[in-house]
Structures are given as C-alpha cells and as structure tokens.
Amino acid sequence: MQQSPENLIYTTQEISNSYKRTILKKGDLVFPLRGKIGTVGLINDELVGANLTRGVALIALKKSNPIFLKQLFGSNRILKQLYSSMNGSALQEITIDTLKKFKVVMPDLIEQQKIATALSDTDALISELEKLIEKKQAIKTATMQQLLTGKTRLPEFALREDGTPKGYKDSELGQIPEDWELLSFSEVCTFINGRAYGLHEWEKRGTPVIRLQNLTGRGGDYYYSTLNLPAKQYCDYGDLLFMWSARFGPVIWKGQKAIYHYHIWKIVCNENVDKDFLYLTLEDMTENLKRGSSSGGTMLHVTKEIMESTLAIFPPHAEQLRIASVLNGIIQEIELLVEKLNKLKNIKQGMMQELLTGKTRLV
Incomplete structure (x- = not known):
C-alpha cells in the first residue's frame, strides 16, 4: 500500500486532537478491514500526524520491526488466515478482534532487522523494474502515436527523390503524409x-x-x-x-x-x-x-x-515493415523486462516463504 497526502479529507486541529488514539506516527502500520484486505501500509513522514478513518485498523508496534511486520502480513501464511477469517460475500471484511487472535512466529529484533533489509532490498529492485517498464510503455505509446500517424517519418522515407522533405495532404482523418x-x-x-x-x-x-x-x-x-x-x-x-x-x-x-x-x-x-x-x-x-x-x-x-x-x-508496404520493426523492438524489450519482473517477484515469494517461517536463517 502506497501512502500519499493527495486526496485526503481534512479536519480542524481541535477535532484531530480529540481522537488521539487515531493519530498516526512514523512506523505505524495501517490495515484495511474491508475492501483491499491483506494490503498493509507503512506510515511515512508525509502522513505523520494524520488521523485514521473508520474501516482501517492501526497496528501500533511493540518491540517489533515495522518493515518486518509489514512483510509478514503480506506473506502467504498470513493471507491464508485472513481469507479464511473474513465475513461477508459481496463486501468481505475482517474485525479487529479477529486480527488480535492471529498467531505469528517472531524472531528477535536483530533477526527481524536482517530479514526486513533482505526483503526490502528485493522490493526496491522490483519497484525500480516496475518504473522502468512503465517508462518503456510510455515510450512505446508515444512512438506509436508518432509513427502510425506519419507525424514522424523514419529517415529513409522522409524525403522525395529530389531530396526535399515530403509533405502532407488533407483526408477525412485530417492531415496525413502525401504518400500514405x-x-x-x-x-x-x-x-x-x-x-x-x-x-x-x-x-x-x-x-x-x-x-x-x-x-x-x-x-x-x-x-x-x-x-x-x-x-x-x-x-x-x-x-x-x-x-x-x-x-x-x-x-x-x-x-x-x-x-x-x-x-x-x-x-x-x-x-x-x-x-x-x-x-x-x-x-x-x-x-x-x-x-x-x-x-x-x-x-x-x-x-x-x-x-x-x-x-x-x-504507408507503402516497405515503410509498414520498417515501422513494425521499430515498434516490435520496443515491445520485445518490454516483454523481456516483464519476464524479468515476474521472475524477481517469484524469487521474493520464495524468500518470504523461507525467511518468514525460519526455514532459512540469516547468518
């Protein structure tokens, strides 16, 4: 869960202070009780001092590493407990009392920190890869819009035989290249x-x-x-x-x-x-x-x-082939990145299964 100060509802300081138990501190975990159950948010600097609204549980930590606990709540073992404990069909939800009864395996603080660091490093790699894929997708979209409309011509098709730039002509779809x-x-x-x-x-x-x-x-x-x-x-x-x-x-x-x-x-x-x-x-x-x-x-x-x-x-057939070749090159690059991302996510799941259950111990 990503936290952002955007789209928040605001109230007066007086009303906020009257609900002190719902005021968030850095490192607190928040947990939706309905809707996106199983998605845990870690409070960052931007949301410190905000109040928690109804339908979201505040998990105030006692001698626990917040990043470790966030990873733990995202593990398959906890998610299975959550799904089996949910009420309702159309709008599934879980109660705070049910959450309090959950039993988890916790190492000492030093090992929690080590595990949290290992999993967070992997999360950082996943996040960077997702950003790169998003950037490449934007490049693909922009390149398609330019090449498929003829607004940008590939160099080998941009000039007439006499060396002058090719122009445009009117059509039912607006201006199109003169030779399309x-x-x-x-x-x-x-x-x-x-x-x-x-x-x-x-x-x-x-x-x-x-x-x-x-x-x-x-x-x-x-x-x-x-x-x-x-x-x-x-x-x-x-x-x-x-x-x-x-x-x-x-x-x-x-x-x-x-x-x-x-x-x-x-x-x-x-x-x-x-x-x-x-x-x-x-x-x-x-x-x-x-x-x-x-x-x-x-x-x-x-x-x-x-x-x-x-x-x-x-465009003429030869230009169709070149445009398709350029765009397919970008598409193949994105596909390779998505494949790499999926492998990394599988590795992360394997790490969680090993580290959060104690099957594998960090030295």
Whole structure:
C-alpha cells in the first residue's frame, strides 16, 4: 500500500486532537478491514500526524520491526488466515478482534532487522523494474502515436527523390503524409467469423477452441472439438485474431493449431498490408477507444460491418515493415523486462516463504 497526502479529507486541529488514539506516527502500520484486505501500509513522514478513518485498523508496534511486520502480513501464511477469517460475500471484511487472535512466529529484533533489509532490498529492485517498464510503455505509446500517424517519418522515407522533405495532404482523418493512403479495413484485410458452440459439442480431446479468457490470461483451460470444420475456421501460430466483444482488441496467436470461438475474428491481410503493422494499427485504435470509454474499455463491442467500414491510414508496404520493426523492438524489450519482473517477484515469494517461517536463517 502506497501512502500519499493527495486526496485526503481534512479536519480542524481541535477535532484531530480529540481522537488521539487515531493519530498516526512514523512506523505505524495501517490495515484495511474491508475492501483491499491483506494490503498493509507503512506510515511515512508525509502522513505523520494524520488521523485514521473508520474501516482501517492501526497496528501500533511493540518491540517489533515495522518493515518486518509489514512483510509478514503480506506473506502467504498470513493471507491464508485472513481469507479464511473474513465475513461477508459481496463486501468481505475482517474485525479487529479477529486480527488480535492471529498467531505469528517472531524472531528477535536483530533477526527481524536482517530479514526486513533482505526483503526490502528485493522490493526496491522490483519497484525500480516496475518504473522502468512503465517508462518503456510510455515510450512505446508515444512512438506509436508518432509513427502510425506519419507525424514522424523514419529517415529513409522522409524525403522525395529530389531530396526535399515530403509533405502532407488533407483526408477525412485530417492531415496525413502525401504518400500514405486512407483505406477502410475491408480494403486491406478480411474478417472471418468464429464459430459458436453448444454445450453438447465440447469435448475433452481434439482441437483446442480459443475463447476470450484464453487470450486475456483470465483462464487457461481449453475446451476441445472433434468437428471437421472448413479451413478458414482454424488458426495457426502467428495468425492475427481480434476480440470484438467484452475484452476488446487484437492478439497475435502464439499457440498450436486451434479453432477460434464466436466472439473472435481471424484477420487475413491482403498482399499490400503487413500483418504486424496492421496489428499495431488495430492496437493503437482500440487503446484509444478504451481510453475514451466510460467503462474503462473492459466491455466494448463492435460489429463486423462497423469494423470493415472503419478508416485507417497506411504507408507503402516497405515503410509498414520498417515501422513494425521499430515498434516490435520496443515491445520485445518490454516483454523481456516483464519476464524479468515476474521472475524477481517469484524469487521474493520464495524468500518470504523461507525467511518468514525460519526455514532459512540469516547468518
């Protein structure tokens, strides 16, 4: 839990002093009793002197290292106790009396400090890596906005044959590069509908059927089909898919030969359009739609007819390839950083399991 003085509610000093037991000191731990249960905050200098509101417990320490205790409350062992002790279904909560009954294993203060330092050092590495990924994501977004609109031209495509800079022309989407084309998606690719399945058609073997949750990471289990379908109903590794309902946007399929479900289109590009460039164009378009959506882009929906008639700008094929190459380089760099971050988080969980249970002792 990150603490920040922003978005706080303020009161008078007189009222604050009348609730002295809720005044926070540096090193105090705060614990939400409902909502984000299991998230522990460590009070920093900016929040010293603030009052605690209802629904959050103050953990005032007695001969304990605050950083060690914060790590302990974030461990799997404590989280399991918390989840098994929560009341309610729609709005789960836990009481202070329940928290008081928790039993924890505590080393002496010296060992607490050593463990806290080791885990905090790992947290610092994780935090720096997360900041770097966020920075790279911002660079990717800005670069996409420049290259995919032609506002910035790669050097080898920026000049005419006589050496003068290429200009811009008017279009329905505003100013576009003079040598780019404004085309509808139906002119550059074909959208192929997925197939709907009845419950009686699901099998435990055969060809996997890709559903939305298989593409979004929200569920890895596949249903299977033994039906013999037309070739266009199958997709292979590297094919471009598009989720047109609920979880919205393009995906490059990275799995084995499969069948795609009704809420997914397979997109087949024409010869003059690069698949990677089209993927990036669709990603940029859908991210803009999500940012402008009141639902945060989680429940968008588009029809095939609307998609086919949507206009986008396309450079010559050679420039498409170069733009895709530049952007894919940034994307691959981000993917490597995310992979490194996930490994580091797994290492941290392993350290917590060993150090906070005493299975491994620090010298």
